[in-house]
Amino acid sequence: MSDAAQPTAAEVRAAAEAVKTALDRHLAAVERRTGEDDPTVYEAFNELAAAAEVYDELLYDRYDEVTPFEIPGAEDSLPPYEGPEEPNALSVLIRRDYAVAEPQRLMAQAQRVEAADDEGAGEVAGTVHGALGILFGEFEADEIASRHKEFGLEEGDSTLWVLAAEEPAEPGEWLETPFDQVDPGRVVCRFDVSSVFDELDDDGDDGDEDLVDDIEDEELEPLDADR
Structure with missing residues (x-):
C-alpha cells in the first residue's frame, strides 16, 4: 500500500x-x-x-x-444482501442437530406418551426412529430443545437464518422442497451455536479477554426446529 x-x-x-x-x-x-x-x-x-x-x-x-480479536461468524461467508430494502415477508430457516445419546431413555419416553394416549406401548415406540416420530409429534420443537436430556438426546450445532421476501409464499407453494431454494443474497441475518466457539475460547491465553469471550453470550437460541 x-x-x-x-x-x-x-x-x-x-x-x-x-x-x-x-x-x-x-x-x-x-x-x-x-x-x-x-x-x-x-x-x-x-x-x-x-x-x-x-x-x-x-x-x-x-x-x-x-x-487478537477474532469473531467467528457465518456472516463472513454470506454474499452481500440483495433482498428488498423493506421486506413484506420473511422466512425463518432453522436447523438443530442432536445425537441420540441414550436410545433406551428415548424409547421409554415415547412409550410413556403412547401409554398416556391409551394406545399402549406398542412396537412403534420400541424403535429409535419410531420413538423420534412419536416425541416430535407430541412435543413442540422448542420443548424438545429445552428438555433434550430427558429424551436421551445430546445437542449439536444449530443455526437460524432469516430471509427477506417481497411477498409471502402461497399456501403449499414450497412444502415439497422447503429448503431447496434458499437465496443467500436474501439472508438478512443468521445466528449459529456450535461447540467450535468454546474451542476457540479455550485456545486463547488465560489472561486475555478478547471478543471471542462474547460470542457465547450473543448466540441465538433458535425458536423452532427445522422440520
Missing part, C-alpha cells in the same frame, strides 16, 4: 475509540438484556464486531500490526 493510501494515525486512534465505545454499549446492552433473543444485544454485538474489524484493518494498514 502506498503512503498516500495509508490511514493516518488520527484515523487509527479514532477507530480504537470507536471500539471502546462499542464495547461500553455492548456491555450495557448485555446488562439490560430482557431475554436470550434480545435484539438490542444482537445489534450491539454486530456494532462491536464491525468496529473491531475496522480498527483491525486500519491498524494493519498503518502499522503492519494485528489485534
Whole structure:
C-alpha cells in the first residue's frame, strides 16, 4: 500500500475509540438484556464486531500490526444482501442437530406418551426412529430443545437464518422442497451455536479477554426446529 493510501494515525486512534465505545454499549446492552433473543444485544454485538474489524484493518494498514480479536461468524461467508430494502415477508430457516445419546431413555419416553394416549406401548415406540416420530409429534420443537436430556438426546450445532421476501409464499407453494431454494443474497441475518466457539475460547491465553469471550453470550437460541 502506498503512503498516500495509508490511514493516518488520527484515523487509527479514532477507530480504537470507536471500539471502546462499542464495547461500553455492548456491555450495557448485555446488562439490560430482557431475554436470550434480545435484539438490542444482537445489534450491539454486530456494532462491536464491525468496529473491531475496522480498527483491525486500519491498524494493519498503518502499522503492519494485528489485534487478537477474532469473531467467528457465518456472516463472513454470506454474499452481500440483495433482498428488498423493506421486506413484506420473511422466512425463518432453522436447523438443530442432536445425537441420540441414550436410545433406551428415548424409547421409554415415547412409550410413556403412547401409554398416556391409551394406545399402549406398542412396537412403534420400541424403535429409535419410531420413538423420534412419536416425541416430535407430541412435543413442540422448542420443548424438545429445552428438555433434550430427558429424551436421551445430546445437542449439536444449530443455526437460524432469516430471509427477506417481497411477498409471502402461497399456501403449499414450497412444502415439497422447503429448503431447496434458499437465496443467500436474501439472508438478512443468521445466528449459529456450535461447540467450535468454546474451542476457540479455550485456545486463547488465560489472561486475555478478547471478543471471542462474547460470542457465547450473543448466540441465538433458535425458536423452532427445522422440520
